[in-house]
Amino acid sequence: MTQAPPALPIWDEFPHVLHTHQFSAEALEVLVQHTQAFEKAFAKRQPLPRKSRKRPWLVKLMFFEASTRTEDTSWLAAHRLHMRVRTIPHPQTFSSAAKGESLTDAIAALTRVGGLGEMRAADCLVIRHKDEGSASLAAKVVDTANGDGEIKLPLPVINAGDGTGQHPTQSFVDLYTIHQERRNGNHPLENITVLFSGDLKRGRTVNSLLYLLGKFGERHTIRVLFSTHSELGPKQDILQYLARHRIHYEFVPEFPNAIPQADVIYMTRIQRERSDGANYTTLDRGRYVFRKEYLSHLKTGAFVMHPLPINRDPEDPPAEIDDELTPLALKKDPRCAWFRQSHRGVPVRAALFDIIFAHIDAMIKKQTA
Ligand code: ASP
Numbered sequence: 001m002t003q004a005p006p007a008l009p010i011w012d013e014f015p016h017v018l019h020t021h022q023f024s025a026e027a028l029e030v031l032v033q034h035t036q037a038f039e040k041a042f043a044k045r046q047p048l049p050r051k052s053r054k055r056p057w058l059v060k061l062m063f064f065e066a067s068t069r070t071e072d073t074s075w076l077a078a079h080r081l082h083m084r085v086r087t088i089p090h091p092q093t094f095s096s097a098a099k100g101e102s103l104t105d106a107i108a109a110l111t112r113v114g115g116l117g118e119m120r121a122a123d124c125l126v127i128r129h130k131d132e133g134s135a136s137l138a139a140k141v142v143d144t145a146n147g148d149g150e151i152k153l154p155l156p157v158i159n160a161g162d163g164t165g166q167h168p169t170q171s172f173v174d175l176y177t178i179h180q181e182r183r184n185g186n187h188p189l190e191n192i193t194v195l196f197s198g199d200l201k202r203g204r205t206v207n208s209l210l211y212l213l214g215k216f217g218e219r220h221t222i223r224v225l226f227s228t229h230s231e232l233g234p235k236q237d238i239l240q241y242l243a244r245h246r247i248h249y250e251f252v253p254e255f256p257n258a259i260p261q262a263d264v265i266y267m268t269r270i271q272r273e274r275s276d277g278a279n280y281t282t283l284d285r286g287r288y289v290f291r292k293e294y295l296s297h298l299k300t301g302a303f304v305m306h307p308l309p310i311n312r313d314p315e316d317p318p319a320e321i322d323d324e325l326t327p328l329a330l331k332k333d334p335r336c337a338w339f340r341q342s343h344r345g346v347p348v349r350a351a352l353f354d355i356i357f358a359h360i361d362a363m364i365k366k367q368t369a
Contacts, residue, residue, distance in 0.1 A: 008034075008051060008355045015156035015356050016139040019166040020212040025219060028212065031172060031351060032179050038354075039347040042080070048350075050081065052357035057083040059353070060110060060122035063160065064092045064129040069308060070160045070169065073345030074126050080350055081357075086122075103134055107141040111155060120155070124353070128160040135159030152367065156356050164202040164274060170307050171208035173348045177341040178264060181303055181334070189213075189220040195258050197227050197288050198268030198320055200234040202275070205307040206268055210238050214245035224249040227258040229283050232270065255288050259297045265290065265304045267320050269311040285318060292324045295335055306338040 009027030016022075023031075037049040059078040063071050071087070078085045088110065091097055097106060112121035127138050139157040146155055161167040182188040194213065200206050213222055224247055226234060233251070242249050252258035259265065267290055272280050290304055304321065312319045321338070329336035 008358055010359060013139070015154045015360065016135075017156065017158045017168050017352065017356075018135050018139060019159065020168045020171050020208045020215070022168075023212070023215065025215045028172075028175060028215060031348075031355065032176055034351040034355060035172075035176050035344075035347045036179075038351045039344070042347060042350075048081070048354075050354045050358075052081070052354045053361045054082050055357075055361075057123040057357060058121070059083050059085045059124045059126065061085065061087040061160075062091055062106075062110065062125060062127045062129075063088075064097065064127075064134075065161065067128055067160065069342045069345055070128065070167075071126075073342075074158075074160065074169075074349050076346045077349035077353055080346070081353055083123075083353070103129065103131075103137060104141050107138045108145060111142055111145075120153075122155065123153075124156045124158065124356070126158045126160050128162070130163050132163040132165035134162045135165075136162075153364070154360060156360075158352075161204055163204070164207075164271070165204055166208040166211070167204040167307075168208050168212075169345075169349060169352065170205045171212045172352065173341060173344050174205070174209050174266070174305065174307070175212060176344050176348050177305060177337060180344070181337050181340070182263065183301060184263075187220060189216050189222060191221050192264065193223040193225060193262050194264045194266060195225040195227060195252075195262035196234070196266045196268070197255060197258075197290075199232050199270045199275075200226060200228055200268070201232045202271040203268045203307075206234065206266070207238060209266065210234065210242060210247075214241055214247055217242075217245035217247045222247050225252050225258050225262060226250070227252045227255045228288055231279055231283065256294065256297065259294050260299060263299060263302050265298075265302065267304060267306045267310075269306075269309065269320055272311070272316070285320075288320065289318050290321045290325070292322050295325075298335055303335050303337045305341050308338060308342050310338075 009030045011027050012022040041048050061071055061074055075085050110121060111125060125138060127135050135157055142155045142157055159166060159168055179188045196206055216222060306321060310319050310321050325336055329339050
């Protein structure tokens with residue numbers, strides 16, 4: 001007898017995806033399984049394992065801050081699901097934000113919720129903005145205005161990075177990467193040690209991933225190591241959260257001492273656009289660089305991840321991952337996972353869109369029955 005596929009999860013504040021606290025371990029496991037099915041179908045050019053109906057959903061991408069991967073893979077994921085996508089070009093410079101418009105007014109205009117009841121101008125919003133809390137604000141605007149019509153049609157807001165806050169879909173990509181890359185003969189999170197380096201204070205991908213790992217603290221033995229400048233350590237509330245969720249953490253000031261202990265090394269760039277110049281220029285950045293010679297110090301099966309971009313500005317050396325490792329990463333060396341990690345943005349975001357719209361389909365069906 002074939003096993004029934006797991007029921008699609010629903011999470012707190014559904015259908016929005018604002019931060020990783022919203023998700024239970026069960027919901028995250030189902031997202032991983034659904035992503036595996038999408039990745040397989042994409043690779044073999046098979047019919048997609050979609051649960052949502054093909055409707056002309058319109059996904060609107062609003063990136064008020066620079067993006068290479070998140071915007072592109074959100075576009076590709078929606079496109080592969082046959083959704084329509086509209087990208088607002090450089091909203092920070094070319095939209096009315098440049099004329100002093102508030103985010104609330106911009107969201108109301110670009111979704112056209114709360115308007116005349118005509119067709120909406122978006123069915124899903126993917127937003128990146130420099131202010132922490134901006135995605136939650138967008139969700140509030142949409143929810144306040146929505147639902148006056150006969151059919152209450154939720155409009156999901158997906159946080160694609162809110163300042164120094166969170167970047168939840170990146171940590172879904174990170175979790176999925178750990179699932180696909182870690183071969184420990186057991187659950188990929190069992191007995192894992194994850195080493196974080198770089199900007200742990202302002203890096204939103206680090207915040208999201210730490211909160212996400214906390215969701216698994218009851219089920220798996222997870223150890224976290226932090227090795228970075230004392231000025232760039234993780235936020236206190238995250239440390240308290242880790243302790244409450246049975247995640248053991250330690251600070252290891254000397255980076256080379258931390259490397260041989262880790263199964264996953266999560267490098268990040270220093271968020272220089274969010275730093276006050278003074279503390280950026282006084283840091284001895286060479287101390288926390290993953291160098292080629294460290295490959296031989298890795299535990300068997302260990303690998304390096306990075307949410308990207310790596311700061312390779314020649315005016316601003318050193319890069320946090322040695323450029324000598326780039327050819328290895330391009331040739332899919334199992335120890336250098338960062339390009340594979342970023343490519344997984346497409347199946348992860350496709351699986352997420354599909355889960356969200358499958359639930360919205362079900363709501364429509366119920367309301368029109
Ligand atoms: N791309 C990631 C983000 O948007 C990481 C970074 O920018 O450093 O947060």
